[in-house]
Amino acid sequence: MSHSTDDARRLLDHLFRAAVDRARPDxxxxxxxxxxxxxxxxxxxxxxxxxxxxxxxxxxxxxxxxxxxxxxxxxxxxxxxxxxxxxxxxxxxxxxxxxxxxxxxxxxxxxxxxxxxxxxxxxxxxxxxxxxxxxxxxxxxxxxxxxxxxxxxxxxxxxxxxxxxxxxxxxxxxxxxxxxxxxxxxxxxxxxxxxxxxxxxxxxxxxxxxxxxxxxxxxxxxxxxxxxxxxxxxxxxxxxxxxxxxxxxxxxxxxTPMMSLEAAAALAEEKGIRTLVLGDRIEGEAREVAKVLAAIAISCATHARPLSAPCLILSGGETTVTVRGNGRGGRNTEFQLALALALDGHPGISAIAGDTDGIDGSEDNAGALVDPTTLARARAAGLDPRAFLADNDGYGFFSVLGDLVVTGPTRTNVNDFRAILIT
Incomplete structure (x- = not known):
């Protein structure tokens, strides 16, 4: 991974933790x-x-x-x-x-x-x-x-x-x-x-x-x-x-979810990154929501619309997964796997998605990270991302890549947090 990709992943992790911290009872x-x-x-x-x-x-x-x-x-x-x-x-x-x-x-x-x-x-x-x-x-x-x-x-x-x-x-x-x-x-x-x-x-x-x-x-x-x-x-x-x-x-x-999205937006804007908060009540099938958000991110990267890079797209809410396979994974890993496929390695776009309670579905991860190298690294490891998605196995996919976000129980819960960074 390049230095810029590492920086993007680090920033996304900080944004997720800022969102969680805003919601902590203490x-x-x-x-x-x-x-x-x-x-x-x-x-x-x-x-x-x-x-x-x-x-x-x-x-x-x-x-x-x-x-x-x-x-x-x-x-x-x-x-x-x-x-x-x-x-x-x-x-x-x-x-x-x-x-x-x-x-x-x-x-x-x-x-x-x-x-x-x-x-x-x-x-x-x-x-x-x-x-x-x-x-x-x-x-x-x-x-x-x-x-x-x-x-x-x-x-x-x-x-x-x-x-x-x-x-x-x-x-x-x-x-x-x-x-x-x-x-x-x-x-x-x-x-x-x-x-x-x-x-x-x-x-x-x-x-x-x-x-x-x-x-x-x-x-x-x-x-x-x-x-x-x-x-x-x-x-x-x-x-x-x-x-x-x-x-x-x-x-x-x-x-509330919006309070946490606003905390992440404030952190990004302190760093000079324009931010679009799409809302705190995004619902629908995780893989379908991923296609829509990928299209918005690619538009930012290629047309500077609705924002020009560097920019950040934030959203919250609770997507759903209609389980048809036998894999492991919650709605955030499912979203991220579908997002990676829709982005198709587009340069300069990275993302994090996680459940703010630290548990994505019933697994031990909060969510996962995606960057421009995700699909290339998967194929080098012999993974077929579409097969993993068909099996609802986002956890298995990102586990092999080392891209699960693991926080442990955060002792709070304002639902899902999604951030897509376009550099």
Whole structure:
């Protein structure tokens, strides 16, 4: 690799880390705390960042705290007052079921003088595992796997999850009543809708069980009979926006995808690099999004439109992968492999894509790097990039090249970060 390629890769790595740092709870949470109550302060929550949020809350809060927070296995933190339960993600497990039950028990007997602080981040949908009556954990796991393979957008997946749960879709806020509940959330969803983050356990739900049934049908998602039956039960309905029982609930966003994109843009512009932020809610099949962004990057390189080099194209959001192969890899490695093919070694264009939680899908990498030498190095190593893409094996492809981005769990999550640098 040339010196200029090394410089580009180094800068892209710094941009990704700047985006992640902006979303870390220890830098973003303290400015959003509610006033102390007369009574108890009970802390609940779930998500990949929730343990780090709990630790940041303990550092910033003047007074006693108690409660239970669920996080993904390996994402725990040392806390003094708030109990951390680690459970499985993205498919729920028994630890999640037990931790959710323990969390609900913390809300028993609260009064209007008490305060509940709910710490939510991406990943909470799987971690808050409350199977409804007649639905087993195995059934819930089957639903999770089917949703993850479906290619359905996150909002659709969470509409289904909210109606197959005892805690999602506003039900956790009902359990806290009559105590006021303040949710501090790190958004990982397009549009930053609190009703979608972690399936909105403390927020009124405008969707219906009929919507959930329609989504399963539209995407051809087969589910266990117990779930089909439950979704026709009136008890599957969630509390709606006009429900007076949710008047005591409020939500504050402490970190969002756009905040992280802006942090990366500021770093690039300090270095004299013009930046275009395409948006924080880019959705669609990862390989199709890659073709579009590659075309924009090539236009910048060849026509100086919409920007002239040196320039940077930033985007966030959550793409999807419809799994047809047997490979390893999440949506960011899939995006990068498709991007490399679309760029076809175009000189002066390099890119990084990664999930800000440090875990791309279910692998140990956040994402991957691409540069003008990617395809040439792959062919020299005997790799067929199109075959890897057909097998949904972005991880295997970039692993051989040494181009995986590995950060370990970052303890935050504002969704995907993509940066394409044109020099």
């Amino acid at each position: 830098t973003s949470l303290a400015g959003h705390l509610p006033p102390k109550p007369k009574g108890r302060t009970v802390v609940i929550g779930a998500g990949k960042a929730s343990a780090a949020m709990a630790r940041a809350l303990e550092a910033a809060w003047d007074g006693p705290l108690e409660g239970v927070v669920l996080t993904r296995t390996g994402h725990g933190e040392d806390t003094r007052q708030i109990r951390i339960v680690e459970a499985s993600h993205p498919v729920p497990d028994q630890a999640g079921v037990d931790g959710t039950a323990e969390m609900l028990a913390c809300l028993d007997g609260l009064t209007e003088a008490d305060l509940v602080i709910c710490l939510l981040s991406g990943g909470g949908s799987a971690l808050l595992a409350g199977p409804p009556p007649g639905v087993s954990l195995e059934d819930l796991q089957a639903l999770s796997r089917a949703l993850l393979r479906s290619g359905a957008p996150i909002s659709d997946m969470n509409t289904v999850r909210k109606h197959v749960s005892t805690v999602a879709g506003g039900r956790l806020a009902l359990a806290a009543a009559p105590a006021p509940i303040v949710t501090l959330a790190i958004s990982d969803v397009p549009g930053d809708d609190p009703a979608v983050i972690a399936s909105g356990p403390t927020v009124a739900d405008a969707t219906t069980a009929a919507d959930a049934r329609a989504i399963l049908e539209a995407h051809g998602i087969a589910v266990p009979a117990s779930i089909t039956h439950w979704l026709t039960d009136p008890a599957a309905e969630t509390p709606k926006p006009d429900d007076p029982a949710l008047a005591h609930a409020s939500c504050r966003l402490i970190a």
